[in-house]
Amino acid sequence: MRYIKAVVMILICVYFCSDIIYSGTVYVYGSDGEFFESNPNMKIGLIYGSGAVTSFQTSSETGFLLGYVGRNSSDKFNVLFYTDSRKILVSHAGNNILRVVNPDTGDIILEYEDGENNFAAAAAAESNKNLSAGDAIYELSSENAGFITTPANNLNTGAFIYRPAGSGIEVINLISLEDYIKGVLPYEISPSWPEESQKAFSVAVRSYSLRSAGRHADAGFMLCNSTHCQFYAGARRATAASDSAVDSTKDLAAVYNNQIIESVYHSSSGGVTENHNDAWGGQMRLPYLSSVKVPLEKYDTPGRNNSLWTNRVSPSALFAYLTGESGQASRFRGRLDSDIASIVITERSPSSNYIKGVRVTDINGNSVGIQNSDTVRSAFSKYANSANMDIYKDSKFRSFMISGSNNIINRDIESGVTHILTANGLTVSTPGDGKLHILTGNGRYSVSAYSSGSDFIFDGRGWGHGVGLSQWGMYDMALAGLKYQDILKAFYTGISIEKITEIRK
Numbered sequence: 001m002r003y004i005k006a007v008v009m010i011l012i013c014v015y016f017c018s019d020i021i022y023s024g025t026v027y028v029y030g031s032d033g034e035f036f037e038s039n040p041n042m043k044i045g046l047i048y049g050s051g052a053v054t055s056f057q058t059s060s061e062t063g064f065l066l067g068y069v070g071r072n073s074s075d076k077f078n079v080l081f082y083t084d085s086r087k088i089l090v091s092h093a094g095n096n097i098l099r100v101v102n103p104d105t106g107d108i109i110l111e112y113e114d115g116e117n118n119f120a121a122a123a124a125a126e127s128n129k130n131l132s133a134g135d136a137i138y139e140l141s142s143e144n145a146g147f148i149t150t151p152a153n154n155l156n157t158g159a160f161i162y163r164p165a166g167s168g169i170e171v172i173n174l175i176s177l178e179d180y181i182k183g184v185l186p187y188e189i190s191p192s193w194p195e196e197s198q199k200a201f202s203v204a205v206r207s208y209s210l211r212s213a214g215r216h217a218d219a220g221f222m223l224c225n226s227t228h229c230q231f232y233a234g235a236r237r238a239t240a241a242s243d244s245a246v247d248s249t250k251d252l253a254a255v256y257n258n259q260i261i262e263s264v265y266h267s268s269s270g271g272v273t274e275n276h277n278d279a280w281g282g283q284m285r286l287p288y289l290s291s292v293k294v295p296l297e298k299y300d301t302p303g304r305n306n307s308l309w310t311n312r313v314s315p316s317a318l319f320a321y322l323t324g325e326s327g328q329a330s331r332f333r334g335r336l337d338s339d340i341a342s343i344v345i346t347e348r349s350p351s352s353n354y355i356k357g358v359r360v361t362d363i364n365g366n367s368v369g370i371q372n373s374d375t376v377r378s379a380f381s382k383y384a385n386s387a388n389m390d391i392y393k394d395s396k397f398r399s400f401m402i403s404g405s406n407n408i409i410n411r412d413i414e415s416g417v418t419h420i421l422t423a424n425g426l427t428v429s430t431p432g433d434g435k436l437h438i439l440t441g442n443g444r445y446s447v448s449a450y451s452s453g454s455d456f457i458f459d460g461r462g463w464g465h466g467v468g469l470s471q472w473g474m475y476d477m478a479l480a481g482l483k484y485q486d487i488l489k490a491f492y493t494g495i496s497i498e499k500i501t502e503i504r505k
């Protein structure tokens with residue numbers, strides 16, 4: 001069996017092979033006291049878990065280096081041999097043996113037994129075709145050409161690590177941090193955006209990547225390639241401008257209290273960002289993720305993608321959504337059993353005024369409370385792009401006139417929130433109960449809304465959880481002439497920008 005040959009070669013290398021390119025062990029995160037390395041390698045999950053595939057094909061104009069990568073500690077790529085096959089197809093042949101074939105001829109190139117090390121492949125370059133078994137490469141990116149995935153047609157640098165999973169395989173990209181950022185940047189924001197916005201975003205992506213590198217540790221990689229972490233699809237969309245923004249901020253990260261920050265970001269704030277604890281609960285523990293006004297963000301620009309939005313839904317469709325595909329469906333299912341009668345806003349975030357609490361009640365009187373602004377957004381995400389919004393029903397209180405001591409109102413008032421008329425005028429109060437409360441010299445009384453059209457209306461601004469950096473806010477600040485450091489400091493309160501090689505882990 002060919003895999004036995006590979007295993008024997010690995011054993012030989014333990015004793016006789018030296019690293020010719022690799023210099024020193026590098027960990028992205030490790031024990032206290034170590035400093036971050038310049039441009040460490042990252043392991044990014046491409047195909048994993050329930051997405052495991054039976055086989056995976058890639059092509060490279062220059063052939064492949066086949067080798068292996070340490071399962072845990074080592075981030076270097078260890079060469080077994082070079083194949084001039086321009087296509088390789090990897091599948092799980094059973095018993096933890098990965099089979100590499102030339103898909104055009106069906107010839108088996110290698111069988112590799114997964115164990116202490118994982119099988120890996122990298123697109124070869126002229127400069128490293130002649131490496132022999134046991135040679136190791138740390139900086140794959142600068143040495144190797146890209147390889148192209150089939151059928152997605154993504155172009156990736158670095159190496160692909162293949163692991164048996166059930167009867168199929170998982171694929172992880174081993175890639176240098178800087179190349180990874182180059183692969184995230186043009187998918188998260190347009191590479192045609194102003195230079196300072198791209199530089200600011202490069203620093204945010206680098207900081208987030210290092211700070212969150214333990215996010216998928218249980219699955220054996222650092223970050224996934226979806227928006228759960230950061231969207232990443234290889235080098236296909238990178239431009240000279242986006243690559244240059246990454247290069248010009250190489251090794252720079254945002255730092256607070258000597259720690260790289262959790263530089264979360266979102267698409268559009270709608271004019272104000274959100275405290276992390278109002279979005280996600282708990283106490284304020286990361287002061288740099290505090291709510292800030294974003295006066296330069298032109299979220300009301302006509303035609304700008306999804307910055308101002310209004311969505312409408314009927315009570316029956318809303319019931320079906322909340323107990324069906326809502327991101328919080330498990331909270332509604334089994335508790336609501338009929339059309340939605342009311343959504344009462346019970347709390348607003350103190351700094352941002354995002355909706356932080358709602359109570360949803362059906363026509364049979366069952367009700368469910370939802371707390372934290374990002375959970376509210378998730379509960380209604382089909383209709384609400386952000387919790388920076390108002391929710392009301394398409395019915396109003398009757399037009400009426402009240403004479404108070406200092407004021408007179410004569411207007412329709414939306415239902416779904418509580419209103420209190422005071423000497424200072426009409427104000428919205430929490431917790432709401434869908435009634436108009438009127439305080440007069442004779443005491444307090446309430447008026448219920450009348451029902452006409454009964455659709456719920458979600459009317460808001462911005463897109464995303466609202467915490468940290470607003471991408472569109474960053475765009476507008478760069479257009480207004482701000483430098484990338486000032487853009488980052490405007491969103492992340494109290495930070496400094498520092499070299500990662502001077503920051504302890």
Ligand SMILES: [Zn+2]
Pocket residue numbers: 215216223224225226228229230
């Ligand atoms: Zn993830």
